[in-house]
Amino acid sequence: YGAVGIHPDDADKMTQETLDEIRRLSHMDKMVAIGEIGLDYYWHKEEEEHQIQQKMFRAQLDIAREEKLPFMIHSREAAEDTLNIVREYMQGGMYGGIIHCFSYSREIAAEYLKMGLYLGIGGVVTFKNAKKLKETVQYAPLSQLVLETDCPYMSPEPNRGKRNSSLNLPYVAQAIAELKEITAEEVIDVTRQNAEKLLGIHQ
Missing domain, CATH: 3.20.20.140 (Metal-dependent hydrolases)
Known part of the structure; x- marks a missing residue:
């Protein structure tokens, strides 16, 4: 079984094509989750980097919602931001x-x-x-x-x-x-x- 997603360390390399590929792979047989996705501020200290990570975290949570798949969250030194985003998404329609x-x-x-x-x-x-x-x-x-x-x-x-x-x-x-x-x-x-x-x- 597999999960598909882009780790926050690589959020700055992500494009719309990346998101399309995650969505495509999520349809494969035995693909059971979107992940490992989330936020990692340990190596990434700049606010601009945080904003990019948050944008791509949300984009992948959107895919999890649309494809009716659970998510697997990575969070390192980003406790408050991760919790706030997850709480927002868990208001409705997540799996x-x-x-x-x-x-x-x-x-x-x-x-x-x-x-x-x-x-x-x-x-x-x-x-x-x-x-x-x-x-x-x-x-x-x-x-x-x-x-x-x-x-x-x-x-x-x-x-x-x-x-x-x-x-x-x-x-x-x-x-x-x-x-x-x-x-x-x-x-x-x-x-x-x-x-x-x-x-x-x-x-």
Whole structure:
């Protein structure tokens, strides 16, 4: 299964032809989402860059709405702007989504959860210093979490610093299980169902 979209790092290279191609690819068999799209202000500090990213973020959310597909959101050092844009679009006619590699506060998580969105949890949850994310995982209902890798980055302990892959997902599931005081099997079962439901995957 696939998702199609342009990462905010490349927003300045996007044209109408790019958007047309995203739309075309979204019709392919087993294409289940628009993403990874969003905002990334970590490397892009200028207001002009932010405006370009926001414009292309909105354009891709428009495609998600029109094609009746969920979205996958990347947000780095852009918490307020991302939340405001997503909130605006979720007022009507969207088909759900995942906040990929969620890294903000429990308070921001609460806003996304209220909108019925899912939080993507990856290897960072296994890090000793990931206090904020651990608090968010404890707070969020399991019914609104999905597992992810962010391959090749953010490998969980004990493989931190090495290339990540889906082979590491059991470590993420175990960390979530410990935080929620349930079994890893339950985490795996529920998060799989969450992903299948959101993405329309029927095994």
